[in-house]
């Protein structure tokens with residue numbers, strides 16, 4: 001039994017918070033599946049868990065997270081601006097800014113937040129931990 005097995009499964013709010021801060025939802029490692037802001041890696045750089053774990057639809061889930069985050073920020077902004085009486089032109093300019101900035105700057109977060117949801121419904125199994133350990137051993141010996 002290795003340290004990955006013995007780790008207690010984090011609660012969903014903790015996993016989502018880790019994802020929102022671009023950390024691995026499982027181990028809390030900084031950067032998770034990214035070697036730079038936009039460069040993805042297949043495994044968590046801290047615990048070695050694969051982000052897809054044999055699930056081909058993972059990218060679709062991350063893209064869906066991007067849509068939710070972008071539209072969620074625009075809709076929230078519009079509700080706040082209408083409620084506070086902000087003029088139409090600034091409202092639209094900031095909404096356009098959100099439409100560009102949230103998906104481009106939040107790109108890594110779509111993966112880490114989706115991973116938090118994915119490991120909630122599909123917790124890592126023995127095979128995932130074994131593959132993570134092999135990945136960590138290979139990285140250590142390289």
Ligand SMILES: [Zn+2]
Nearest residue numbers: 024027044047
């Ligand atoms: Zn990790």
